[in-house]
Amino acid sequence: MSKAVLVDISKCIGCKGCQVACKQWNDLPAAKTSFSNDLGNPSDGSGYTWTHVRFRTVENGDEVKYRFAKHQCFHCLEPACVSACFARALQKSPEGPVVYYPHLCVGCRYCMLACPFSVPKYEWEKTFPLISKCQFCFDPDGKYDRMRHGMKPACVSTCPTGALQYGERGELLVQAWNKINSNTKYVKHVYGEKEAGGTSWLYISDVPFETFGFRTDVTTRPLPEYTESYMRMTPVVALSWGALLTGMFLYTKRRNEIAREQHDQKPGL
Numbered sequence: 001m002s003k004a005v006l007v008d009i010s011k012c013i014g015c016k017g018c019q020v021a022c023k024q025w026n027d028l029p030a031a032k033t034s035f036s037n038d039l040g041n042p043s044d045g046s047g048y049t050w051t052h053v054r055f056r057t058v059e060n061g062d063e064v065k066y067r068f069a070k071h072q073c074f075h076c077l078e079p080a081c082v083s084a085c086f087a088r089a090l091q092k093s094p095e096g097p098v099v100y101y102p103h104l105c106v107g108c109r110y111c112m113l114a115c116p117f118s119v120p121k122y123e124w125e126k127t128f129p130l131i132s133k134c135q136f137c138f139d140p141d142g143k144y145d146r147m148r149h150g151m152k153p154a155c156v157s158t159c160p161t162g163a164l165q166y167g168e169r170g171e172l173l174v175q176a177w178n179k180i181n182s183n184t185k186y187v188k189h190v191y192g193e194k195e196a197g198g199t200s201w202l203y204i205s206d207v208p209f210e211t212f213g214f215r216t217d218v219t220t221r222p223l224p225e226y227t228e229s230y231m232r233m234t235p236v237v238a239l240s241w242g243a244l245l246t247g248m249f250l251y252t253k254r255r256n257e258i259a260r261e262q263h264d265q266k267p268g269l
Contacts, residue, residue, distance in 0.1 A: 002096035004169035009205035011163035014068035018155035022051045025154035047123035047132040058207045069212040073119045073134035075200035078222035084114035096200045097136035105130050116196050116218045176204050197222030
């Protein structure tokens with residue numbers, strides 16, 4: 001059984017401790033701050049911010065709710081980004097995380113197009129940019145690894161309200177539905193249970209998920225079923241195109257040589 005995190009949006013107080021803990025544990029530099037109407041800072045993820053907290057005001061008649069939702073890689077059970085990456089720079093681990101290996105990345109950015117949650121970011125500020133995203137505190141090289149040492153992800157460990165819970169995905173799903181069925185405040189939906197074939201980050205909420213821009217129109221069918229057959233052809237197409245261009249270059253070069261020889265052999269020229 002793979003690991004997962006259950007997020008209870010109704011318990012989040014927006015302290016952004018998870019955001020800071022992620023940066024500290026993964027040695028990510030601070031981003032330049034800026035003001036925005038939604039109090040998000042930053043308002044979106046980036047190559048240096050793998051997790052960020054969104055803030056929304058929800059009005060229902062005279063009732064006003066202030067809600068916060070953490071956003072990061074959802075670590076899909078059958079990730080589209082992995083199927084789109086012909087260089088195998090993105091790989092799904094049996095433990096649950098979708099892990100990015102920078103030394104294998106060729107910078108094609110197909111993963112950014114394939115991800116239904118717009119998670120992978122490009123390091124535009126760097127001279128030689130690569131992809132960047134949450135690794136679920138799973139590091140095959142060991143330096144930033146917490147999961148294989150039996151530790152919770154840094155963001156979960158720092159949450160003071162219990163809004164983030166880490167454990168086996170199947171057990172967290174049972175827990176999520178028990179909460180939903182025992183309290184009418186919750187929306188009757190566990191976000192991530194079925195979206196894109198299921199994800200390792202599960203959400204429950206007392207306000208609609210659309211409030212935070214969560215896509216509720218994502219298919220429940222695993223996305224690799226749509227993309228894998230096409231993406232497998234990418235290396236073949238690239239090699240074929242290269243061979244075609246090489247052939248055309250050699251043909252043109254030889255034709256010019258023959259024309260030059262015929263010109264030199266003509267008498268009086």
